[in-house]
Amino acid sequence: MAAAQAPSAQLRWAGAPFYFNSAAHLTRIGREKATNLGELLAGMKACPDASIFQHTFQTLREHHFIREGFSNDFAHWAFAACNEVGLAERLSVIDVREVTSVVGLRERLVNITSEYLEQNPRARDRAAFEPFYFCASESVVIPTPYVARNLAEFSEALHKVSRHSIYYHFIDARLRLKLNTNDFSLWLENELDLGVVADRINGIDIYTQTLQDVRRAILRIIDKAG
């Protein structure tokens, strides 16, 4: 007797549906500011976790339409306000997909900046063109009416949700899950047994694509899987 074949990707039904959420954000202006790289380093060490999150994760949402440039606010400021391209490049290598905690993220930022200032001591006190203001984000999760129980419904909903929803599930999720993955990939793998599809989606480069590009890339991967 032939073994029963798994249903094609389109016909699989999830045990637990995928509920699409979104999030709204307010930016709170912090107390710390930096007028040179030495002060930036001090601020990186002392600022609240929410500030580290704001200037690395949230900035990807606020500037979701940019494909080029430096990937976080610290790197951009080191380049644009301090003219320290070497530091900007090193800071921009940090990929939020590789971190699962703000503590780890802060440590990497501090280490890179400390090392750079040890090698380039004159850069520490040189005045920047404009100050860096440490901010933080306050976010509220917003449920949406979109729910998916299979790949077709997932694809249909993904066409419709806002880019804030994509940010929430694809980027913001990493700290929530404490895994090097995202809500979409996790659900596709766990509920629809689509591990390869999940991996491909997780590999989409968020630093060289806009959130709309990310949406299109996910949809292309799903179309092929179907």
Place this chain on the structure above:
Amino acid sequence: MDDPRKDPGTMTENGAPPAPPEAVPGERRKRPRDPNFNTPHRAAPPAPKLEDYEPIIGRPELDELRFLARHLRNKTVKMVNSTAVGGGVAEILNRMVPLLNELEVRTKWEVITGGNDFFEVTKGFHNALHGGEYVVTKEILDIFLMYNEQNRQRMEFAEDIVVIHDPQPAGLIKSKGERGKWIWRCHIDLSNPHPDVWGFLRPMIEQFDATLWSSPSFTRQLPVPQYLFFPCIDPLSEKNKPVDQATVQKVCDDFGIDRSRPILTQISRFDRLKDPVGVIQAYKLAKRYVDCQLVLAGGGASDDPEGAVVLREVMNEAGDDPNIIILNLPPWSALEINALQQASTVVIQKSLKEGFGLTVAEALWKGKPVIASAVGGIPTQVIHKLTGVLVHSVEGCAYQIRYLLTHPEFAEQLGKNGHEHVKENFLMTANVKRYLLLFQILLGVAQPKKLETA
């Protein structure tokens, strides 16, 4: 077109341009050296509904606004400022209050009243808070407090949320009771305030539950939460709505602008802080390498003696160059300004000092590459080489003009990024969303998501 050099009206015996003549309503003057134009008065179109924004921001964004508002249904809000017409605050409230009510957040807008003496004091405060010289006397403070007290007695504050805009009505905070949450929205740059004026206002501001600022660089250290609330533009207003090509062409024809050649534009009132003379100097440097026209369009030269002086300086600097088009427009020229921005190849904002500089957002919204000074709130809008270019000198401005006119693909990409930047951060709907979220947080309707840090 006549050669302006042959026009006896453009030169005086000593070689200086004559003072601008009075504008004649309805008359279109095409002589390049007469900057005074009139534009037709138009009836204000009806205020847009929430649904009208769907083609711009999309259905999911509208749904999110409705979701946030649902939890505030029947909550009451009062907005208070000092003027019902004119000025950016009134312009924003005119659009925002109807939208909040359409979302069933019951919002009232009240304007404080006062005599000329009060508004002279508040104008003095305004300039002093921007760093200007000012002598604070007891009489001045008494006038401020007296009118605030009069308004306080006249008004009721039973709302769940009270939003006070700018310093003029700050004294109303005395009415803050147990129930409502009070918010101070500061639209001005307080980075370098007159110490006596700020020292007088600060104890009032410290009583608010939250303060809202246009830029982190505008803030003061305060013991109350400070939130970033960008000023915004309305994409459906006369100044920002899509304009058909026929209208753009007609406006350019009326003003003698040749659309077949590159057009550089700065839209600003004639004020030295906007550096219109510096713009002409940058244009002249760039013009050695690239063909272009320069349009300097603004107002303020008819009702402001200083504006008239600056306009004369601008005309002197322009000399007899027929490719410099100077337009002194009346305040009701929003459609013409819109068309000029749409027709521009590059938009310039070479201010020496600036508030937030919403003309930059207007240009970015129209997908234009922008060259702007790195002052005030401009760097928030223009991210260097991503959503525009920042400059620090006449020479830098000239170089960027040359670069953008000879690299149209780069210029186009800046314009596209700039448009998206405005869509994400500086539209009226984004402003409404921020307010809804803040109201939720202050009223305890929503708890901000806890950040997972470990």
